[in-house]
Amino acid sequence: LVLGLDPDPAKLWPAAIESLDDAATASGQNLNAPGECAARAVAAHCRLVIEAAGEHCVATKLQLACFERLGAPGWQALGSVVAAAREHELLVLADGKRGDIDVSAAAYAQAFFGETPSPFGPVPGLDADALTVNPLMGRDSLAPFVTAARVAEAGIFVLVRTSNPGAQDVQDQPLAGQGTVAEALATIVHQLGADGVGSSGLADVGAVVGATAPDHLARLRELMPQTIFLLPGVGAQGGTIDSLRDAFAPGPAGGLITVSRGIVAAHERVGGEPAAAAAAEAERLRAGAWSLAA
Amino acid sequence: LVLGLDPDPAKLWPAAIESLDDAATASGQNLNAPGECAARAVAAHCRLVIEAAGEHCVATKLQLACFERLGAPGWQALGSVVAAAREHELLVLADGKRGDIDVSAAAYAQAFFGETPSPFGPVPGLDADALTVNPLMGRDSLAPFVTAARVAEAGIFVLVRTSNPGAQDVQDQPLAGQGTVAEALATIVHQLGADGVGSSGLADVGAVVGATAPDHLARLRELMPQTIFLLPGVGAQGGTIDSLRDAFAPGPAGGLITVSRGIVAAHERVGGEPAAAAAAEAERLRAGAWSLAA
Numbered sequence: 001l002v003l004g005l006d007p008d009p010a011k012l013w014p015a016a017i018e019s020l021d022d023a024a025t026a027s028g029q030n031l032n033a034p035g036e037c038a039a040r041a042v043a044a045h046c047r048l049v050i051e052a053a054g055e056h057c058v059a060t061k062l063q064l065a066c067f068e069r070l071g072a073p074g075w076q077a078l079g080s081v082v083a084a085a086r087e088h089e090l091l092v093l094a095d096g097k098r099g100d101i102d103v104s105a106a107a108y109a110q111a112f113f114g115e116t117p118s119p120f121g122p123v124p125g126l127d128a129d130a131l132t133v134n135p136l137m138g139r140d141s142l143a144p145f146v147t148a149a150r151v152a153e154a155g156i157f158v159l160v161r162t163s164n165p166g167a168q169d170v171q172d173q174p175l176a177g178q179g180t181v182a183e184a185l186a187t188i189v190h191q192l193g194a195d196g197v198g199s200s201g202l203a204d205v206g207a208v209v210g211a212t213a214p215d216h217l218a219r220l221r222e223l224m225p226q227t228i229f230l231l232p233g234v235g236a237q238g239g240t241i242d243s244l245r246d247a248f249a250p251g252p253a254g255g256l257i258t259v260s261r262g263i264v265a266a267h268e269r270v271g272g273e274p275a276a277a278a279a280a281e282a283e284r285l286r287a288g289a290w291s292l293a294a
Numbered sequence: 295l296v297l298g299l300d301p302d303p304a305k306l307w308p309a310a311i312e313s314l315d316d317a318a319t320a321s322g323q324n325l326n327a328p329g330e331c332a333a334r335a336v337a338a339h340c341r342l343v344i345e346a347a348g349e350h351c352v353a354t355k356l357q358l359a360c361f362e363r364l365g366a367p368g369w370q371a372l373g374s375v376v377a378a379a380r381e382h383e384l385l386v387l388a389d390g391k392r393g394d395i396d397v398s399a400a401a402y403a404q405a406f407f408g409e410t411p412s413p414f415g416p417v418p419g420l421d422a423d424a425l426t427v428n429p430l431m432g433r434d435s436l437a438p439f440v441t442a443a444r445v446a447e448a449g450i451f452v453l454v455r456t457s458n459p460g461a462q463d464v465q466d467q468p469l470a471g472q473g474t475v476a477e478a479l480a481t482i483v484h485q486l487g488a489d490g491v492g493s494s495g496l497a498d499v500g501a502v503v504g505a506t507a508p509d510h511l512a513r514l515r516e517l518m519p520q521t522i523f524l525l526p527g528v529g530a531q532g533g534t535i536d537s538l539r540d541a542f543a544p545g546p547a548g549g550l551i552t553v554s555r556g557i558v559a560a561h562e563r564v565g566g567e568p569a570a571a572a573a574a575e576a577e578r579l580r581a582g583a584w585s586l587a588a
Contacts (some may be wrong), residue, residue: 005396006397006401007498009410009411009412009413009414009417010411010412010413012413017413022296024581031429034412034414034415034416034417034419036411038410038412038414038417041412045411053340054326063394063398063401065394065398065399065401065402065405066398067384067393068369068401068402068405069401069402069404069405069410069417069419070410070417071369071370071373071405071418071419071420072366072369072370072373072415072563073366073369075362075365075368075369076365076366079365079366086417095398097393097394097428098359098391098392098426100357100391101456101457101458101531102358102458104300104357104360104418106364107300107359107360107362108303108359108362108363109359110363111359111362111363111365112425116303116332116363116364117303118303118304118328118331118332118335119302119304119306119311119332119335120302120303120328120331120335121328122328123303123328123329123363123365124329125363125365126365134391134393134428134430135424135430135462135463135464136429136430136453136456136464136465137453137456137458137460137464138458138460138461138462138464138465139457139460139463140458140459141458141460142460158541159430159431162368162395162430162431163395163432164395164396164432164434165432165434166431166432166433166436167431167432167436168432169432169433169478169482170429170430170431170432170478170479171430171432171477173432173469173470173471173475173478174469174470174471175467175468175470176467176468176469176470178470181464181467184467193588198398217579224396229499234534237395239474241428244455255401260441266552267564271361275397278362284384
């Protein structure tokens with residue numbers, strides 16, 4: 001189970017706002033800029049969610065858009081959430097869906113896996129364990145990510161068949177040769193990962209496969225037998241864990257089910273304290289995932 | 295002509311490093327963190343490039359990967375480069391190639407075109423004039439960008455046929471129905487832009503079409519008659535301005551030729567001061583573009 005964090009400053013847990021007030025009072029600091037305040041509140045919120053539900057998860061997935069919209073303070077908050085995840089022994093998946101020509105892909109790889117040489121010394125990157133990447137620009141746009149991730153003992157998850165309805169517009173289109181665009185992407189993912197298969201039998205190039213379209217799972221698993229599937233779409237987007245059995249063909253580690261709003265906003269459905277509701281929901285989802293993979 | 299900025303801290307103009315030293319001495323500040331120093335040097339470099347070559351360009355294109363790899367200080371530098379571009383009356387194209395499910399696409403749109411509501415007041419975004427976006431996830435992933443850009447009187451450029459060799463892997467694949475993946479994307483772009491055609495006859499949804507594969511231009515122009523083409527790939531990637539005539543069918547404003555290393559690193563080819571070489575090269579390219587579009 002992966003704990004998805006896509007913090008909206010307008011929907012934070014109340015305790016996050018309160019902790020910010022306390023911290024400001026204690027330090028005598030006067031936080032004026034909305035960006036500063038919102039970023040600190042977002043970081044506090046994410047830390048609380050990790051403390052509540054982290055023990056039921058193996059990783060946290062950070063939606064970069066939610067940090068980026070807060071500017072430089074948001075990027076600072078991102079770093080502090082990564083630190084919180086590390087403290088709780090969670091892997092960190094940066095959900096950025098980046099993709100660009102080789103030289104720019106290499107720059108993104110420096111941002112997430114490596115460091116950037118400069119006349120002032122190397123500038124450290126985010127040190128993520130994995131990044132989601134977009135393969136529309138083809139193999140040479142993915143190669144720098146694969147290379148850098150391998151050096152850093154990290155991984156990437158390539159979009160293959162996403163969880164949103166618009167996946168039909170491009171990814172599900174049938175190709176003239178055979179298969180669909182998503183199946184062609186799956187073949188690229190399988191090939192890129194072939195040189196990075198670890199002792200677990202799983203490759204370091206993963207695939208994002210939406211949990212909302214389980215019909216695709218068996219075929220994509222066939223095309224990518226050694227690939228870890230990152231499975232978003234359970235909960236708010238309508239997917240269910242029970243439908244994901246095909247993803248786990250290579251064993252329990254073959255699939256990572258990522259749930260964001262389903263855990264963080266569990267209290268809106270069941271009532272009670274946000275932290276307790278999130279913990280209970282994470283525990284329930286984890287049990288479901290394991291029974292499926294067993 | 296669009297001035298592309300993809301600053302590498304290891305290849306900055308010497309004057310940028312010097313200006314940083316001067317500023318540090320003058321302020322008595324002790325800049326220790328490499329990220330801080332590198333970000334300031336990058337911002338100084340971009341400002342110098344804009345001062346040198348900006349007058350020959352209508353816009354600047356900022357490669358977000360190059361700022362993101364410097365962390366929070368990099369995002370701060372990005373803001374200061376946007377300010378420098380505004381001072382020189384240049385439009386700002388944020389080259390991020392973002393794309394995600396609707397709620398996350400809306401968050402990116404807040405980051406680049408709008409603002410983010412928070413309990414502490416709205417957090418302003420980057421206020422870009424345009425953002426490059428990746429359409430692999432389909433129409434519903436593009437819609438939030440179109441909506442937000444329209445509200446902000448900005449625009450987006452959707453990847454249709456990129457300039458890198460890997461464009462063949464996915465974008466050039468023939469579909470079972472007719473045309474290629476890129477042509478299907480072109481149709482989506484044309485449809486999305488239909489409601490946003492201004493008095494110029496051009497839509498607010500543009501397309502990224504690489505200058506490295508001019509053979510595609512005529513067909514893509516046919517599918518997107520009202521679309522502004524953003525044309526990267528001239529110079530370092532091997533494209534030439536002379537081959538781009540088909541892009542300008544709707545008139546001079548129908549195409550934006552973007553050149554990055556070709557201008558910024560012109561002194562490496564022709565010698566002399568970086569600023570003078572960049573200015574001369576930008577002037578030359580601009581003249582070439584206009585003669586073509588005329």
